[in-house]
Amino acid sequence: MSAYMTGIIIILCLNIIIAYSVFLPAAAGQLNLGAAGFMIIGAYTDAYLSSADEGLGLPILLTIPIAALFTGLVGFLMSFPILRTKGVYMILATFAFAEIVAGIVLNMEIVGGASGFPVTTHAELEVLLPITVGVIVFGFYLISTRFGLSMRSIHDDENVSLLFGVNTHLVKVGAFTIGAFLGGLAGALYGHQFDYIEVQNWGILFSIYVLLYVLIGGTQTPWGPLVGAMFFTFIPEILRALGDATGIELLGELRFAAFGVIIVGMMVLRPEGIMTRTFLELLFRKPMPKSDISLG
Amino acid sequence: MTMLLNIEEIDVRYGRNHAVKDVSLNIADGEIVTVLGANGAGKSSLLKAIQGTVKSTNGSIIFKGENINRWSAPKRVQSGLVMVPEGRQIFISMTVEENLLMGAYSRKNVDVTNEIETIFERFPNLKERRNMSAAVLSGGEQQMLAISRALLARPTVIMLDEPSLGLSPILVKQLFELIKEINSEGLSILLVEQNTHMALQYADRGYVLELGNIVASGTPADLLADEKLAKAYLGGD
Numbered sequence: 001m002s003a004y005m006t007g008i009i010i011i012l013c014l015n016i017i018i019a020y021s022v023f024l025p026a027a028a029g030q031l032n033l034g035a036a037g038f039m040i041i042g043a044y045t046d047a048y049l050s051s052a053d054e055g056l057g058l059p060i061l062l063t064i065p066i067a068a069l070f071t072g073l074v075g076f077l078m079s080f081p082i083l084r085t086k087g088v089y090m091i092l093a094t095f096a097f098a099e100i101v102a103g104i105v106l107n108m109e110i111v112g113g114a115s116g117f118p119v120t121t122h123a124e125l126e127v128l129l130p131i132t133v134g135v136i137v138f139g140f141y142l143i144s145t146r147f148g149l150s151m152r153s154i155h156d157d158e159n160v161s162l163l164f165g166v167n168t169h170l171v172k173v174g175a176f177t178i179g180a181f182l183g184g185l186a187g188a189l190y191g192h193q194f195d196y197i198e199v200q201n202w203g204i205l206f207s208i209y210v211l212l213y214v215l216i217g218g219t220q221t222p223w224g225p226l227v228g229a230m231f232f233t234f235i236p237e238i239l240r241a242l243g244d245a246t247g248i249e250l251l252g253e254l255r256f257a258a259f260g261v262i263i264v265g266m267m268v269l270r271p272e273g274i275m276t277r278t279f280l281e282l283l284f285r286k287p288m289p290k291s292d293i294s295l296g
Numbered sequence: 297m298t299m300l301l302n303i304e305e306i307d308v309r310y311g312r313n314h315a316v317k318d319v320s321l322n323i324a325d326g327e328i329v330t331v332l333g334a335n336g337a338g339k340s341s342l343l344k345a346i347q348g349t350v351k352s353t354n355g356s357i358i359f360k361g362e363n364i365n366r367w368s369a370p371k372r373v374q375s376g377l378v379m380v381p382e383g384r385q386i387f388i389s390m391t392v393e394e395n396l397l398m399g400a401y402s403r404k405n406v407d408v409t410n411e412i413e414t415i416f417e418r419f420p421n422l423k424e425r426r427n428m429s430a431a432v433l434s435g436g437e438q439q440m441l442a443i444s445r446a447l448l449a450r451p452t453v454i455m456l457d458e459p460s461l462g463l464s465p466i467l468v469k470q471l472f473e474l475i476k477e478i479n480s481e482g483l484s485i486l487l488v489e490q491n492t493h494m495a496l497q498y499a500d501r502g503y504v505l506e507l508g509n510i511v512a513s514g515t516p517a518d519l520l521a522d523e524k525l526a527k528a529y530l531g532g533d
Contacts, residue, residue, distance in 0.1 A: 146401075149390075153398050156387035163349065163379065164449065165370040165402025220389050220429075277389070277429045 009125065010193050012233040013132040014186055019213040019225035020139045021182030026219045027143065028151035028175035029158070030083075033091045035210040036202035037098030038183025039190065042071045043197045044111050046188035052120045054112070060121050060192060067188035068181050075180020079173045098207055102199050116198030119191035128189055135182060140222045142178070151175050155219075216266050218273025227275050235259060300325045300484050301346070301377070301453055305355035308341045308508075315341040316352070317508040323453060328475065328485040330495040332519075333505035339488045340382060342505070343457050346486070347379045348372045360452070374402045376452035380459060384442040388431040392422050395430050395441055399448030408448060415444045436467040443474065454478065455486040460494065472498050496520060 001009075018035055025032050046067035048055045078097055085093045111117045142148050150171045153161040162168050191197045209232065217228020239255035242248070266274070301323040308316035316338045323329045333339050344350035346357060348369035357364050359377055367375070387395050396415060400408045416423035419440050425433065430441060439459060446454055456475070460468040472494050479485050489495035496502055496516035504512040504525060512525050520526055 149394060149397060152390055153387050156389050157385055159349065160381060160385045163347070163369055163373060164398050165373055281428065
């Protein structure tokens with residue numbers, strides 16, 4: 001495998017994990033623009049614990065889970081103020097959270113402040129790939145459980161869910177916390193791939209992109225974040241390759257503009273995302289008979 | 297006659313708005329009781345107070361001999377008091393089968409496969425679409441899904457809030473036949489309706505609510521015999 005291909009797959013894996021971290025709360029109706037914040041917490045916690053020179057030099061098999069759990073704990077605590085908000089206000093609250101995290105870390109001299117922090121332990125795909133597969137399996141599994149069912153019922157109608165006995169508050173806090181955990185996991189893994197972290201990597205644009213992976217991929221099924229992350233990782237590269245091959249400037253140098261056009265087109269044509277339930281039925285099942293009206 | 301559900305002098309207030317005033321109402325085991333009234337008469341507020349999603353301030357709600365005033369809505373569902381909310385409110389991004397599973401959510405660790413199959417025998421349309429998103433169902437199918445979902449919660453009293461809303465006349469007829477059928481299987485029914493003619497045709501007793509007060513009650517024959525009432529609410533002349 002070429003170094004280019006390896007690089008793409010590394011980015012794809014990280015994008016998939018962070019996509020699931022935003023998808024799981026989204027499946028419970030939460031719009032989260034704080035992916036950057038969780039990734040920063042996970043990345044810096046892991047880097048500080050694992051780095052040999054400036055950190056504690058602990059083994060990464062220990063530091064990655066600790067970083068993810070710690071981020072999950074922060075998410076759990078933050079869920080109480082954040083879950084008081086809904087919809088657009090929740091987007092603003094999670095965005096504010098990410099900005100606060102960035103502001104704090106930028107001013108923490110112990111982790112290098114604005115000049116970033118080196119990560120001395122490099123891990124190859126053999127670490128990243130199994131964890132990514134694990135996260136995908138976990139995402140599919142969680143959605144299929146009783147907990148997943150209650151998450152989706154809250155997404156559709158919180159009041160009726162409560163009526164049928166769902167502990168809506170507990171489920172919402174749980175979904176948010178799991179999202180934070182996966183965000184921290186993605187952050188911790190990032191450091192070991194690129195050997196260096198800095199807060200500037202994770203700005204508002206990053207959080208917007210991750211939310212787009214999920215919205216474009218679709219929030220109805222656990223296929224959504226997988227397809228969304230692949231779409232966002234591969235399309236710019238495909239456009240680059242097409243640009244090189246054809247010499248069309250729009251596809252090459254202006255590929256991000258072309259990409260933007262594709263995103264807007266997707267939003268117009270498929271507002272529910274690429275992977276909808278109906279689309280999955282088309283792929284996996286026989287066509288259903290047409291609806292006629294009768295009470296049976 | 298033993299009363300299954302006994303509502304005594306309850307009030308519902310939204311701030312200054314006094315939606316339900318001193319309302320008493322009861323349902324005997326196996327009865328179909330209807331609550332009639334114009335828009336804004338307090339019918340839905342009354343149902344919500346019984347279900348527990350809105351707090352009643354005075355009086356008491358006695359269900360199966362227990363005062364359930366302080367019970368949460370989910371606890372009332374578990375004890376057998378189940379509402380089919382106005383406008384169906386099914387979970388539209390979930391499949392038909394998942395909607396039914398949600399109905400049984402409060403009955404933890406119970407295998408409801410057989411009960412779901414029984415529902416599907418009754419409604420072949422739902423069976424055909426069991427794995428499809430509930431959003432593709434027609435209005436009539438959504439209503440039968442909402443009722444089936446409530447049945448899976450194992451109710452003793454099922455409360456229906458304007459079930460005929462938005463259904464064509466033939467579907468309304470089928471809906472009331474279904475309500476009668478469920479009732480004959482032993483369920484008591486509290487039916488809030490604007491379609492007074494149909495409701496009185498199927499109910500054992502009725503109450504008329506006006507601006508939060510009960511202004512009349514009795515058998516359908518009694519209510520239809522009252523000329524003033526017939527004129528104001530029942531479309532008579």
